[in-house]
Amino acid sequence: MIRRTLREWQRIGYGDDDTTIPPAEADRIAAIAARSSFAGRGGEGVLEHGRKGLRARGVVGVIAAPGCQLEILPKIEGLGEHETTDEALRRRLIHMLAVVHDLRIDAGSLAQLGWQKDTILELLIRLFCARLMEAVRMGLPRRYVDHADDLPALRGRLDVTRQFSRHAVAPQKLACRYDDLSSDIALDLPPINRAIHSESLFS
Known part of the structure; x- marks a missing residue:
């Protein structure tokens, strides 16, 4: 080089x-x-x-x-x-x-x-x-993310509106809303990332 x-x-x-x-x-x-x-x-x-x-x-x-x-x-x-x-x-x-x-x-x-x-x-x-x-070294940032899912057992709280509109005929599924701790979240990049990710120092 x-x-x-x-x-x-x-x-x-x-x-x-x-x-x-x-x-x-x-x-x-x-x-x-x-x-x-x-x-x-x-x-x-x-x-x-x-x-x-x-x-x-x-x-x-x-x-x-x-x-x-x-x-x-x-x-x-x-x-x-x-x-x-x-x-x-x-x-x-x-x-x-x-x-x-x-x-x-x-x-x-x-x-x-x-x-x-x-x-x-x-x-x-x-x-x-x-x-x-x-x-x-400090670990990945995590945050509670809101989920809506149809499960065989209640998790979190029951979404009453969705339960009686979608599962009125098939009550074996429960419309659940719950929070889940996840590391798959959007991050606000600090300025050093923006500086390094720029195409060159001239941009």
Whole structure:
């Protein structure tokens, strides 16, 4: 897997070393970026696909194509900073996403993430998996669900209206209404699910 990291408005040339990107992979990345809703009419709102290389524009996130990923980090430098590391920029971007999408991320989870080697997308996936494991350990949510069924013995309470309209001729069945504790319920997905399930960080 070829992984490259740029910052907004930074350029990467074509080539085969770690500071460049192979032309075939660059073409695939540029084609996907051109289909983004942020690409605009010319298709270069996310990336400029030039003769000598790719240039990031003012959109941040991860563009993933088969066999390659291009991470675009924001230029968020604090007062007096000149050489901000990619790790620091990823931390700031994750923090901004957490604020915007109301993601509850604790300091312990952040400390365990691979800020140097993982892209933003991989960091978000790790956070999602950690939150999912916490939810699984607490057990599946359950709720009492109302049921209406015709049974040979009374369960819950008798539905008198249905009993005398449907079973007046065949009283061997009882029209029952009862509550049953079930884990097969609709869930309100927390914001982190919506963030991870989106098609890309550009949507």
